[in-house]
Amino acid sequence: MIYDTRYIYIQDVMIGMKVRSLLSGHIRSHLSFYLIAVFFIASANVIHSFYPSLLGQFTDELEQHGLTKEGVIHYSSWLMAIGVGYGVLFGLGQYTNHRLGRRFEFNTRQKLFSQFTKLSEHYFARNGTGKMLSTFMNDVTSVRETIANGVNQMTNATILLLSVMVMMLSHIPLHLVWACALPLLSIPLFVIYFGPRIRLRSRAVQDSLAAMTESAEEQFGGIKVTKTFAVEDVVEARFGRTVDQIRDNQLRLVRMTSLFQALIPFAGALSLVIAITYGGMMSIRGELSLGNFVTLTLYLRMLMTPLQQIGNVINTLLRSRASLDRLHRVLSEEPDIQELEGAIELNKHEGSIEIRNLTYSYPNAARPALSQINITVEEGTTLGIVGKTGSGKTTLMKLLLRVYDPPEHAIYIGGVDIRALTLDSLRSQIAYVPQDGFLFSTTIRDNIAFSNRAVGDDRVEDAAKLAELYDHVAGFSHGFQTKLGERGLTLSGGQRQRTSLARGLIKDAPIMVMDDSVSAVDVVTETNILRNVREVRQGKTTICIAHRISAVRHADEIVVLDEGQIIERGTHDELLRKKGYYASLYAIQEEGIFE
């Protein structure tokens, strides 16, 4: 991806405020703890800054009175006290900061997860799972580390710098302090020059990391296909290219940050040279005591650490800014599907559906996926939908569920436009059973009782019986407690479909949609399932989408879709009499006649 500084600048302006709000929101809500952490670290550094001055005094005393037992005990006790005080206070401050960083990580991941659940299918279609995982893992961790280390090191550095300056000025002539500090003033110039460049390179690294996560996720997901087609080398080479990209980008970043980090200690070293030359001469001339000369060099040495830390902090801040931008971009994404203000709750027992002149196109699609659809489903009846692949059957159901938003005044449930309903009440009214329902890595019981884990085992078993799954599950050694997923049992395609169907049936919703949901079972099992469904769904609305006529023939009305339009409609017998597409499908499937 190519970035230029203008692009970065415009983006910064647009999102800078909200980025700050993510961080400042966190800091504000934990302000007292941050102040405590800063207090501990600051106190630790103030104590630490006494150490060179103590050694300076010790040098002067040595020079004047020689080594005495009392002097040794006195100074070593003070040095010990400084060491212990610094260690305890700094440790406490560091611990508090890291705890706060973890809290940020925890809260931000929760916010992200909740945001992901609100975003629509369009968003997930645009952004791969790998990219989202990378934001969820890498970006949050990167910002957390910056906050924790940033506060630690920044407080450390600032307080140490200030106290060292104050201590220096109380012992050493002002002009000498100025001369020594002069090279350090170049540091802000380095920051201004290197800052934007490091950010550009860091962004490229983060993007290539996201691309690698995405690629790895896809390769792991498709590993079975890769193996059956024996194309491991092709996949390896493809993955290798994403890793090479990361290496190149990381090397470019490392070159820039190394140069930046090397220049800061260089400025520090230069100031030490001035101290030794200029301060040394003053000491020889007797204008500076030996003790103060030692104090000056020790203080300048001490300054190197905070200066380096400032460089590090600025570096990590610049790097994690790219992650913060990305986090913010996800968190500020507006969900496509929004509830209207004052959206109403759907009455729990509304099963009638009316679709009026519905036309729908996917974004950037050349032609509408559905055109001029008019369907009325009376409460308690069954609608069958058949049609070639890609004719718009699933799209119609996704619009009914508002997975994608239909136009206004196009779909009504119980006489109310679904655009005016709360999403929760609409979706809890409908049990949607897709062709390939996702099963979670948990027990079969919890997969079936997905919409309400509190239901009793008898209801789970009843749903499994209706879906013709019970006998299979009873045969597993742990029955309904059998775990599925990566570390559990793998169900066959047909068993998976029936588990998903049982999940839909247990919901006992006023409307149930079976979207090709018995396509992977044998004909005898299909017949049994459809009979069970007909019995249990009596008086409730059911929509059955299928490629097989056997799945829809009992419906009260069947519509035939082709290229997004209804080309035929009627009961099974009426459609057979029309001798159109449906009749020819029937002839092929039931009688094996190809015309």
Ligand SMILES: Nc1ncnc2c1ncn2[C@@H]1O[C@H](COP(=O)(O)OP(=O)(O)OP(=O)(O)O)[C@@H](O)[C@H]1O
């Ligand atoms: N998310 C999407 N973005 C863009 N186009 C889509 C999207 N989903 C489906 N389509 C297109 O919309 C049309 C209808 O697709 P849909 O999935 O509704 O067909 P279908 O009748 O359910 O097919 P099948 O029987 O194979 O499941 C197809 O041309 C498809 O390519």
